[in-house]
Amino acid sequence: MQHPLFKNQKNILAYTIVWVLISGIHLLFLSQISKLPFQIAISDSLVSNGLFYLLSLGLWYVLQYGIDNRQGLSTTIIELLISASVFISLWLLMIYVILSFITNSLLQTNVDAFIRSSLPLRASIGLLFFGLIVLIYYLIVYYENLRQKTQQQTELNLLLQESRLNVLRSQINPHFLFNSLNSVSSLTLSHPEKAHELVIKLSDFLRYSLHKTDEKFNNLEQELLHTHQYIDIEKVRFGDRLIIEKDIAKETLQMKIPVLLLQPLLENAIKHGVYSSLNNVNVQLKTSIVNNNLVIEISNYFEDSHVKPPGTATGLANIRSRLQLIYQNDSLMKIEQANQLFCVTLTIPQHESNHH
Amino acid sequence: MKVIIIDDEHPARELLKNFIARRNDMELLAEAEDGFKGVKLTMEYQPDVIFLDIQMPKLNGFEMLELLPSHPIIIFTTAFDAFAIKAFEMHAVDYLLKPFSYERFNLAIERAIERNKTHQDENQMTELADSYLQKSHQHLDRVIIKKGDKIIIIPVEHIIYLEAEDDYVMMYTQEGRFLKEKTMKSFEDQLDPTQFIRIHRSFIVNIQQIESIQLYEKESYLCILKTGDKIKASKAGYKRLKEMF
Numbered sequence: 001m002q003h004p005l006f007k008n009q010k011n012i013l014a015y016t017i018v019w020v021l022i023s024g025i026h027l028l029f030l031s032q033i034s035k036l037p038f039q040i041a042i043s044d045s046l047v048s049n050g051l052f053y054l055l056s057l058g059l060w061y062v063l064q065y066g067i068d069n070r071q072g073l074s075t076t077i078i079e080l081l082i083s084a085s086v087f088i089s090l091w092l093l094m095i096y097v098i099l100s101f102i103t104n105s106l107l108q109t110n111v112d113a114f115i116r117s118s119l120p121l122r123a124s125i126g127l128l129f130f131g132l133i134v135l136i137y138y139l140i141v142y143y144e145n146l147r148q149k150t151q152q153q154t155e156l157n158l159l160l161q162e163s164r165l166n167v168l169r170s171q172i173n174p175h176f177l178f179n180s181l182n183s184v185s186s187l188t189l190s191h192p193e194k195a196h197e198l199v200i201k202l203s204d205f206l207r208y209s210l211h212k213t214d215e216k217f218n219n220l221e222q223e224l225l226h227t228h229q230y231i232d233i234e235k236v237r238f239g240d241r242l243i244i245e246k247d248i249a250k251e252t253l254q255m256k257i258p259v260l261l262l263q264p265l266l267e268n269a270i271k272h273g274v275y276s277s278l279n280n281v282n283v284q285l286k287t288s289i290v291n292n293n294l295v296i297e298i299s300n301y302f303e304d305s306h307v308k309p310p311g312t313a314t315g316l317a318n319i320r321s322r323l324q325l326i327y328q329n330d331s332l333m334k335i336e337q338a339n340q341l342f343c344v345t346l347t348i349p350q351h352e353s354n355h356h
Numbered sequence: 357m358k359v360i361i362i363d364d365e366h367p368a369r370e371l372l373k374n375f376i377a378r379r380n381d382m383e384l385l386a387e388a389e390d391g392f393k394g395v396k397l398t399m400e401y402q403p404d405v406i407f408l409d410i411q412m413p414k415l416n417g418f419e420m421l422e423l424l425p426s427h428p429i430i431i432f433t434t435a436f437d438a439f440a441i442k443a444f445e446m447h448a449v450d451y452l453l454k455p456f457s458y459e460r461f462n463l464a465i466e467r468a469i470e471r472n473k474t475h476q477d478e479n480q481m482t483e484l485a486d487s488y489l490q491k492s493h494q495h496l497d498r499v500i501i502k503k504g505d506k507i508i509i510i511p512v513e514h515i516i517y518l519e520a521e522d523d524y525v526m527m528y529t530q531e532g533r534f535l536k537e538k539t540m541k542s543f544e545d546q547l548d549p550t551q552f553i554r555i556h557r558s559f560i561v562n563i564q565q566i567e568s569i570q571l572y573e574k575e576s577y578l579c580i581l582k583t584g585d586k587i588k589a590s591k592a593g594y595k596r597l598k599e600m601f
Contacts, residue, residue: 175411178435179365182454186371237365274364275413278390303414 003060004140016053023049036114039107047099048122051091056133059087063137080134088126092119172209173267176234183236198236205229212259216326220287220294221253223262227285230263234270238281242270247286255294257348258326261319262296265344268315269300272342277303292350299343316344357465357472360401361387362394362420363409363433368454372407372433375461382465391415392507395423405429405468407452410440415507418485419500423507429468440488489546496546499527501534508534512551516583518543518560528585553600555579555593563600 005012023045030041067079096115103111180202187195208226212218235242266283273281286297316335323332327349334345359382361372369387376382385401388394390413398406406428410417421427432451434440444451450464489496499515501508514530520540527534544554554560565581569589572578577589579597589597 174436178454179368182371182435183365183367185455186367186374189374190370236367239366275411278392278413 003057005057005060019049019053036111037109040103040109040111043102043107044099047102048095051094051098052126052129055087055091056129059130059133060137062087063134084127084130087130088123091126092122095122172206176267179237180233183233187236194236198233201229201232205233209260209263215259217256218259219254220257220262223257223259224248224253226260227263227266230266231270238270238274241274241280243280243282245282245284247284249288252287252289252294255289255348256350257294257296258322261322261346264315264319265296265298265346269298269342269344272302273300277301279303290347294346294348294350296346296348297343298346299341301340302342303340319346357381357404357469358383358385358401359405359407360385360394360397360403361407362389362391362397362412362417363387363407364389364412365409368409368433371455372461375458378458379462379465381469391417391420394420395502395507398424398428403428404472405431405465407431407433410434410437414509415500418488422485422500423502429471431464431468444484486542486545495548496543499536501527501536503534510534512547513562513564515552515562516565516581517562517585517587519587520558550600553593553596555589555597556587557590559587559589559593561587563597566597569594569597 005015026045026049027041030036030044031038034041036044062083066083067076069076096112096119099115100110100112103109180198184195184198184202187198205226208229212226231242231244266285269283270281273283281300283298283300288295288297316333320330320333323346324330329349332347332349336343336345359376361369361376361384363369363372366389369389373384373387376384382405385403386397388397392415394406394408394415408417408420408430410432411434412420415423417432421430432440432444433454433456434451435454441451441453450467452460452464495512497512499510499512501510508531510527510529510531516528516530518540519526519528521535523537523539524535525538525540525543527536540554540558540560543560544552547560551564552560552562559579561579561581565583567580567582570578570580572588575591577591577594579587579589581587
């Protein structure tokens with residue numbers, strides 16, 4: 001941390017004003033109550049407070065680098081007391097030397113006895129000021145920490161928002177969107193009624209994708225509805241080639257699932273199926289309850305194992321990392337591939353994650 | 357001008373058909389919903405212009421073009437492919453971004469008519485495919501071969517080694533030997549350099565297939581493959597191999 005007094009001119013000015021005031025009080029005390037001659041009183045006040053003013057500037061470094069707060073309270077207190085005695089002894093010694101030099105050689109008066117007798121009082125006042133400075137130091141440190149924490153929190157929130165945005169971006173695949181718009185443009189010329197229908201479906205699909213990103217969970221029924229809108233749109237593009245078989249257990253409909261998880265999985269399966277085969281594309285969707293968890297299986301047949309449609313691997317990786325983020329468990333998604341059947345199984349815990 | 361359409365999506369084909377029908381200088385010969393049928397139709401009808409989608413089942417648009425002995429004018433139609441657009445722009449082949457207007461379609465046709473008069477450079481197509489791979493930072497993952505009427509897809513992992521044969525490359529693969537009209541340089545650029553090494557002016561080898569390397573003559577080496585084949589490695593090729601291990 002930077003020295004707070006050197007951070008800006010205002011702070012050093014305030015610090016100086018405080019010491020000028022203290023010097024004034026000191027002067028008043030010596031001349032009015034102790035009845036010392038004015039010249040001596042002003043020398044005493046300026047020397048004592050000037051020295052404290054300068055010495056305590058360096059105190060910041062002692063506190064920041066010399067004292068280790070991590071060693072426990074008692075060690076810190078002992079270290080502070082040692083610093084205080086060294087600091088005050090040094091201060092008093094300097095007062096004595098400088099003040100007696102000034103009074104003896106310049107003012108031709110000997111006040112050594114007065115200085116010596118006032119040492120205990122000076123030491124107590126010095127200790128008080130020392131304590132105050134230490135207190136202010138710890139207040140500043142505490143405030144700085146608090147500020148940093150708030151800043152970190154803000155940054156974290158920003159990151160979270162950004163990742164939500166990325167989820168959204170990966171949700172709506174531009175290839176899908178533009179191909180669908182192309183279908184709309186074609187249908188407006190040949191089958192305006194169908195074009196109308198497709199625009200409505202596309203709008204419903206986009207509305208869900210855009211709005212649901214604020215929410216974390218939805219029930220399976222809603223997610224299935226959104227997925228069906230997607231399938232209907234794809235059916236316009238791929239026609240009878242696309243065959244979706246569903247086996248949805250009724251009791252799973254009200255179960256919870258992270259939003260916008262199902263549709264990308266189905267999109268993956270459809271892409272994988274469509275681009276690896278010239279024939280019909282068969283995609284199966286099955287839900288069940290196993291050990292109170294919602295289990296979703298999505299499988300598709302593929303013909304050619306060497307066709308990798310672009311983006312499918314990243315799509316699956318995205319879903320895996322989302323599940324990992326939400327449930328802190330990386331074994332919730334399983335991918336199996338055998339006999340031209342590609343199968344993704346999701347296990348969705350129903351008790352909300354304990355980590356959020 | 358005689359035209360064929362190759363696109364896997366029915367509405368996309370319908371739209372093109374509608375636009376083509378509006379012009380009296382164009383005649384639609386046929387349409388295909390995949391690259392295999394596309395190759396067949398192109399050979400059969402010899403069209404002047406092909407409207408070609410890029411993302412299609414099994415064979416993509418670029419791979420389909422590789423199989424054609426001669427190229428008509430190609431107008432690509434694609435929905436969203438930033439890499440493809442960059443590749444097209446470099447090689448000045450026209451492309452239609454879906455969805456597109458009738459005006460934009462007409463512009464592409466005007467360009468095609470212009471190109472038809474001047475005759476286009478055929479090499480552009482291989483350059484285009486090369487630059488597409490480069491722009492998308494991908495490596496070649498399969499090679500398409502035409503043998504008689506059959507189209508064979510060979511994953512690059514199945515390649516054992518490649519040998520230069522004049523303007524062709526002989527591919528030795530797990531599926532057998534195939535001659536491919538492509539240059540060694542082009543293979544060298546497109547294959548994953550961590551898997552395939554050009555060990556000689558005439559040879560590119562799959563490093564997974566190497567059994568051992570022997571000194572053959574002064575300054576030249578012999579690469580013994582797991583299949584028992586022996587191929588020559590030059591001094592520079594040997595150095596490249598050594599850097600890999």
